Amino acid sequence: MLFAHLGLTLALLTGFAGPPPPDRLLSVFAGPPPPDRLLSVFAGPPPDRLLSARDLPAGYKVAENNQFGSVIDNLFDRAGTAGDRCRLPVEVPMPGTTPRHSVSAVFQNDARHSLDLETVTEILTAPGAKDARALAEAAIALPGRCPAFETPRFSIHLKPLPMPRAGDVSAAFPARFDMKAIGSDNTYVDVMFAEVAVAAKGDVSVTTILFGYSEKHDASLAEVTRRAVQLLG
Numbered sequence: 684m685l686f687a688h689l690g691l692t693l694a695l696l697t698g699f700a701g702p703p704p705p706d707r708l709l710s711v712f713a714g715p716p717p718p719d720r721l722l723s724v725f726a727g728p729p730p731d732r733l734l735s736a737r738d739l740p741a742g743y744k745v746a747e748n749n750q751f752g753s754v755i756d757n758l759f760d761r762a763g764t765a766g767d768r769c770r771l772p773v774e775v776p777m778p779g780t781t782p783r784h785s786v787s788a789v790f791q792n793d794a795r796h797s798l799d800l801e802t803v804t805e806i807l808t809a810p811g812a813k814d815a816r817a818l819a820e821a822a823i824a825l826p827g828r829c830p831a832f833e834t835p836r837f838s839i840h841l842k843p844l845p846m847p848r849a850g851d852v853s854a855a856f857p858a859r860f861d862m863k864a865i866g867s868d869n870t871y872v873d874v875m876f877a878e879v880a881v882a883a884k885g886d887v888s889v890t891t892i893l894f895g896y897s898e899k900h901d902a903s904l905a906e907v908t909r910r911a912v913q914l915l916g
């Protein structure tokens with residue numbers, strides 16, 4: 684049984700004449716950035732520019748792994764080459780894997796019960812100014828392109844989410860994940876909620892993700908994203 688209903692909201696917070704061409708999402712990255720690309724765009728090591736627990740509400744701590752990584756991954760194409768128009772080419776951190784083209788930080792709250800668990804994920808990539816902006820523009824267009832879509836495990840629903848602009852251009856949207864019962868595409872056994880923001884600042888793309896079982900999260904997506912962009916200098 685479905686526990687809740689949510690839509691997904693994505694807001695265009697800077698002048699944008701319209702959605703990028705349909706194939707723009709698939710061409711955001713012409714190829715993987717050079718191995719040292721992330722290092723060359725920062726004055727210091729990338730980890731110094733990532734969020735820390737002190738940037739988040741009280742109770743959040745660094746997580747050993749991303750408990751919701753496999754769910755969040757349904758919104759993203761790690762390789763950037765799958766050609767799925769309903770997924771953004773962002774490399775989400777997953778347990779047991781080493782990111783090739785991104786650096787990331789994952790935090791979780793001090794939950795007493797499993798259903799109270801919430802995570803904050805930050806992902807930095809450095810594809811260059813043109814592609815960083817294109818990724819944010821693809822995120823602007825995503826809820827309109829894919830307001831609802833199916834994966835083997837989930838029915839996913841997106842809508843635009845108004846949020847103050849962060850960086851040069853940014854977009855935000857919430858996502859509802861309806862988990863399917865085994866062997867059924869029409870029966871649901873759980874529901875989870877994400878809020879996602881993608882911002883471009885110079886050569887860098889910042890993705891922030893709030894995730895949990897509740898539609899309302901302890902952290903503020905706007906504040907987390909603003910702080911993440913601010914740390915880039």
